[in-house]
């Protein structure tokens with residue numbers, strides 16, 4: 001019985017794998033037809049749920065494709081859990097699973113676009129189709145920028161300046177974009193030697209989401225932790241929430257800090 005089942009599982013996987021390849025390929029071709037990208041150059045990174053592929057645009061600039069893998073229900077843990085882990089979805093057909101990956105891709109693309117429009121330092125979104133999204137390549141030449149985690153705190157020339165840049169972006173995300181990133185950590189910040197770029201917006205939630213405060217608190221804590229900053233995380237969290245309830249017009253000063261009622265985040 002056990003043996004029979006595992007054979008069935010591997011057949012199922014194979015069918016799904018073929019489906020992924022042709023399915024993804026068709027999406028990439030569609031993005032080429034729509035002139036979102038020109039040439040596909042090759043993979044540069046691999047995440048748990050996505051593959052990152054370097055591409056060229058028609059103006060000669062680079063872009064990256066983030067290709068989400070469609071993963072069968074029972075092989076999936078982590079962040080798809082809230083859809084895939086739901087018993088109501090236990091008997092999803094392959095076509096439905098592909099559809100869920102499209103929803104995830106659309107969600108991440110939507111969050112990224114919202115952050116971009118609000119002036120957060122993120123890769124510029126170029127377009128998406130099904131399970132493939134296209135965004136600005138962050139790097140120097142064709143070398144992708146390292147993650148802040150790989151750079152390490154001790155190798156930053158001016159850690160304080162990078163910390164402030166991230167705080168400005170964290171606050172803009174919350175107050176100007178009305179989002180909480182939800183997975184902000186040195187693994188999801190790229191550093192090109194000048195500026196930090198915030199990536200990986202799939203877990204972001206709109207303000208008003210039941211996990212808004214939990215995620216915001218965690219994002220704040222992880223950033224303070226990386227920079228070994230003595231600021232009290234609870235103070236910073238509370239300060240952000242207070243400023244978030246302000247209803248007047250927002251302004252940004254010359255240094256890029258959000259002004260809420262004329263004050264910066266770290267002003268008294």
Ligand SMILES: Nc1ncnc2c1ncn2[C@@H]1O[C@H](COP(=O)(O)OP(=O)(O)O)[C@@H](O)[C@H]1O
Pocket residue numbers: 044045046047048049050052064066123135136137138139144145147187188190199200201202
């Ligand atoms: N716009 C980009 N420019 C350059 N490299 C990128 C870009 N987006 C992602 N990467 C690389 O791909 C890795 C995985 O991307 P990410 O969006 O964090 O996916 P995952 O959801 O799998 O964590 C990143 O850590 C980074 O190294």
Ligand SMILES: [Mg+2]
Pocket residue numbers: 047187188200
């Ligand atoms: Mg990531």
